[in-house]
Each structure stands twice: as C-alpha cells, then as structure tokens.
Amino acid sequence: MFAEIITIGDEILIGQIVDTNSAFISKELNKIGVSVYQITSVQDDGKHILNALRAAKSRAQIIIVTGGLGPTKDDITKHTFCEYFNDQLIENKAVLKHVETLFAKYINTPISNINRQQALVPSKATVLHNANGTAPGMWFNEDNTVYVSLPGVPFEMKHLITNEVLPKIAREFNRPYILHKTLVTYGLGESALAARIEDWENNLPDFIKLAYLPNLGKVRLRLSAKGPNKKLIQKAIEVESRKLSKLIGDLIYGTENEETLEQIIGQLLTKNKQTLSTAESFTGGKIAESITTIPGASAYFKGTVVSYATSIKIDILKVDTEIIKKYSVVSAPVAKAMAENVKKLMNSDYAIATTGNAGPTKGDSNAEVGTVFIAIATPKSTIVEKFIMGSQRERIVEKSVNKAFELLQKEILKF
C-alpha cells in the first residue's frame, strides 16, 4: 500500500519557500506503516492539479494534497476537487459556525463574504475539523482511493495530520509494519565504509534496505525493513545491526532514532542534575539556540555570552588582554579562557566555548578562514581542540556546532 503527497503552490516552484510539509507528512505516515511512493509539487493551476491527481491515483491508494485552501482567488483546490469528482460546493453548517467562532474570538469583526466561503465544501467530502484555522480538511473516498485535502500552513496541516488524518487511516486500512534504524558513524568516508561492509551488505535479506547518508563529517547508515510481522521485522533489524556493529564498531558513534545530539546531552545533564553554559564567538549564539529549542532546557541550561566583538571577550568574559595579544583571539588559550570563565561566571558544571574565523574576511584575528577552536570545560578540566572547517561560512558554523556537541557528549560520558 502506497501514499503520495501533492503540494500545491507557485511559491514552492519559484523557490520562495522550502516545502517542509512533505517531510513531516512522510515521517508521520511511515510511523503508522504507510510508505510514500512519490512527492509532487505543482502550480496553482487547475489543469496541472487534475493531471497530478490522476497520475497519483495510478500509483497510490492514499493521496494527500496540501495547499490552495485559502480564501483568496489564487486558491483553487476546492474547485479543482469538484471538477475531479464531478461534484459541487455546498455550505457546511459546522464549518461556518467554527469560522464565526474564530472571528468572534480573535478578529472581533463580523465575517465577510470571503470568509464565509471557507465553509463551502464539496458535497462528497467528509470534513476534518481544523482547530487551528478556518480552512477545513477534507477526506474523499472514491474508486478505492482516499484523497485528503489539507491547508498548506504548516501549523494547521500538522494539527490535522496528527489529530484527524492518521487516526482515520489507522482505522480504515490494514498496514504493514515499517522500521528504520540509523547508525551514525564518524571517521571514514562513504566509499571506504562501503568497502568494509560490502560482504555483509550483499547478504542482507530482501526485505531490508541499506542507505548511506553522508553529511558534514558523519555517514549515517539507515536500515529499513517492512513486512506484516512486527516481531520478525524488529528481530531482523536487531540481528543485522549487531552484525554491523561487529564490522564497524570502532566507527559507530550512536544510533539515531528521533533524537538529536542536543536532546541526548539534555537528558544526560538532567539525569546528572548538572548545568551548562556557552561562550560563543563565530557561532554567534547557534549553540545556545540549538540547546534552547528543546523543551525543558531551562532545567540544565544557564545561558550564553555571545562575544562577537573582541571587547566583549575582554570586558565580560574577562579573557586576559595579554593572552589575546600573544596568541590572537582565534587561539587555543583564548578558547580555554572563554570556556573556563563563562563556566565560572554562570556557575555551571560544563561550558562550551568557540572562537574561530568563519569568513568571508580575516576579521579581528589573522587566522585563516575556517580555523576554529572549540573548548569544553568540565567539572575537572578543560579540553581544547583545533579544527580546519573548510571555507564556506554556513558550513563552518554548522560543522562546529555539531563538533561542539560531539565533544561535550564525550566529556559528559567520561564521568
């Protein structure tokens, strides 16, 4: 059984927005055993949408469409579904009431004719309640195919997927079991890794697929299995990942489920009742931001000094001017002092510090673009490492943030 996703909107095709809806929907469908065969992004154009629907129907049993449900002229999804199903729009009392309630509560004006049109729904549709907006979700079942139409606003779409679409699919379809397991490896490139596990890969059972996902110094190996018997699938994935661990145990850094390194660190610190602070130069607050996107971070995260200007390193982080003069701001001694001083200043158990040059020019120091120092201060000592992170600003920052979390995790696990 396959699903397909069709995202509607010229803004996607001119690159004005990145389509993040598809990844969310795919991931959620996968969790309940529904594989996504194809994702198609099409224009706000009736003919184009009709063709995409017909093509998807030839391949999939569930078709999820997002976008084009707003109240304005460029939104044509409802009309297009009417054409596709030879149907017509009728006013839905429940939706109208919901729109009126939302307006009374948040907008404080009576609803206009345009708003009222949000309550028009094709007669063949089952309405899915959109608690977060005025455009209703719609579910059609025709000719053994289910079509679901959702608003493109992520906040509304996510709510509908989680609370309406997934439970309804779970009720109405028999689904196989899908399991992914991802092993994160460091230290060997994609091709060298492939050479080392070639024999094992060639002998994988048919229902298990292996994928290599190289990114910023890591290669993630993803095992995917699908079948009707949950226990069998789980066991097979376990057996194969154990075999893999024997072959490349020295390279495997961890497994990746839904968790990021920041989350794992958060769990470790919470468990240990320990705290963290950061002093960031070229990473500009990105480490702090990654930490604080995790709900509950206030239990272990104290704060940050972003010392973009050298004067802040001296005035607030109390880095000795002599050290800066002697070694320059981009140096191991400065990174060390930043980590130790912010740890003291914020009274935390651990601290991360970064200083480096992300370019495009040499800036306050004479360090080459891409030169980076990361320091981790722990309850016992401080480590500093130097890295050369390439030449592209964005990648230098991103790789450094990854590296900082990797180093911190290692240190925490030592205790």
Next chain:
Amino acid sequence: MFAEIITIGDEILIGQIVDTNSAFISKELNKIGVSVYQITSVQDDGKHILNALRAAKSRAQIIIVTGGLGPTKDDITKHTFCEYFNDQLIENKAVLKHVETLFAKYINTPISNINRQQALVPSKATVLHNANGTAPGMWFNEDNTVYVSLPGVPFEMKHLITNEVLPKIAREFNRPYILHKTLVTYGLGESALAARIEDWENNLPDFIKLAYLPNLGKVRLRLSAKGPNKKLIQKAIEVESRKLSKLIGDLIYGTENEETLEQIIGQLLTKNKQTLSTAESFTGGKIAESITTIPGASAYFKGTVVSYATSIKIDILKVDTEIIKKYSVVSAPVAKAMAENVKKLMNSDYAIATTGNAGPTKGDSNAEVGTVFIAIATPKSTIVEKFIMGSQRERIVEKSVNKAFELLQKEILKF
C-alpha cells in the same frame, strides 16, 4: 519553456531529510528566466526514476535531477541514465584525475575501486566539473531535451548549479524575462486584504499573477510577471505595485526582494556606523544567530547575553532583584532593564531584549505560555511592548524574533 526538477532518494520519501535543493534550484532558474513546472521526489529505484524522467520529458525542456550519484550500492542514477539513453559507462580521464587529486589532498590514502567508479560516466554525457566533490555533474542533450544530473549533497549541487549549469543554460537557450515583486503587509488578515483589493485584482493584466502568502502575522503579496520584453515587464510591475500602494499603503511594511529584515537592519547600522547587542531570555540566542548568519555582521554586532536562568539576569545583566520580585521575570520592567543594561555592558548604540514564556510549562515566572515582552533600547530611549504569541513553543520564538527585528527597524528609521 519549462524546467522540471526530480530529486532522488528514499531519505526524502521517509521524511528523514527536508528537500531544500529544489527551492534553491527553482530560485536560481527563475532568476535567469526559466520557470519550473513541477518538482518530483522519487525513490532510489530504477523503474521509478525512468518513469519520472519520461513523464517530465512530456512537459519540460530542461530536466534537472539531483541525488543518487554517491559511490555506494544504493546510488543508481548513472546506471539508470544509461538504461534511459541506451548508453554505457566509460571511464573519464579528467574525472579520475580529479578524484585522485582530492584523495591525495584530503584523505591521504590511495583511491579504492569504489572511488574509481566515480570516474565512470555515460558516454553520451558532457561532464560538469564538481570542484567540491568526487561525483561529476552530467549534461545530456537528446531529442530536444536537456537532462542535468547533479549530486544531492547541497554543498556540491549549489556549486555546480551556479558555476556550470546556469551559465550553460544561459548560453544555449533563449529565455523570457521573469520578475517577482513581493509586498509585505501587516495588520489585516488574508481575506480582509483580498476584499479591499478585489477590484484591482480583477483588472490585473493577463501576464501578471498575484499570490497571497500569509505567515506569522504577515501577509506577503507576490506579483509575478513573465514575458519577452524586460522593460515592459518591469514597467507593468511598477505600475501595478503603485496602484496597490494607493489601496493599502497603510498596511504595506516593505518590499521583499532577496533581503531579510536582518540584512536591511545590518545595512542601516553599517551606514550609520552604529552597533547592536542583545539580551535574550526565551529566544535563547536565536536573535543573535539570525544576525550573525549575515557576512559582515561583525561591523555592527557586538554580542549577546543569553540569560536563560534568572540568576544570569541578576548576576550578569544586573537586573535589580527587587524589580524581578515585584513584577516577575516576565514583565515590561525586566525587559526594559535587560535592554538598557546590555546596551551599557556592551557599549552599543542599540539593544534588543526579550523575556517571555515559550512553554511548555510556566517556568520561573507565573506568566501564561505565549506571554512575551520585547524591549528596544535606542540612543535616546527604551520602548517595551507586550505580545501574546499563541501556545506553540517554536512559533512563539519565531514570531518574537520577527517582531523584535520589526520593532528595531522602526526605531532605527526614526533617527
């Protein structure tokens, strides 16, 4: 003339990664007058890729394919192109030399058989030099259709698009002129806005399209025009956006080209030779991070104190404990003190401060989730505003960061 994009990779269809490549490619193609008709994401599966290529050919003259060019078994794009064109792989001397050079420089080991396979290229392909990796880009021209195959790693793909693909398309195709202009509006919902400009919208010339893009309190109105005559297109867009300004001048906040609000603020500060610092509580460094992603930010950005813990607000930002006791940490007086004190501490001309509750629990204060105070300290005074930002952590932070930049820009423009 249309292009289509096909992105290959199971990781997209299981939602493990968000496809950002398509948005980049679409935007770049648009700039040189090539419209993207459809974007299709398909599995690492030969049959599926062949079907997608055939379908795209029926609609487009340029087909850009990303992904599946790695050295491992799950990468099958090259073999699939051979099948599609009835072609075979041959070793390309230049690519082999490039792979050897990269290995000598970065990996320091002789290349393996697997690496050597990166130099195998279909005989009908023109090689596009991939300076950032081992997988070559490929350009095929058959039956009046151009097919371009690029690696899926964004860093490699972007380099190939910018330096190889776009110049070659520009040389080989006559292209129309495409122009987008986006007006950013605040203060009125999508439907009320539509009602106000209905007459104007109905009278737009055929070659101009209007789109509504609502997002986090803003509605962006995008005018798009396409045609052979550059001057005519530019003039028509100007005329229509002037008409629009007359109708909703009170709501228009600015136009959006490629520039973000952070970039505009950066330009203003650089021009005025003024500086900025931030004191962030629940935004956790996201404001600093947004500022520092802009190359050259060191000219005007001094630094940040992320005071996630209340103790940091007291110890480093010197917020009076009496004020905190009297008003709670989430209050206008605390936001004001944070802004004024960080401005003084970092010796900057402007400062942004945020304090609020992004949830999920009430935390250090008793403020309801979604309650936010943003303060802007300027050379003359400090303003503070209170906002209720909904209930979802991510959205509360994102909306607040937007709002902070919006308030700062207004203040800077007053001087």
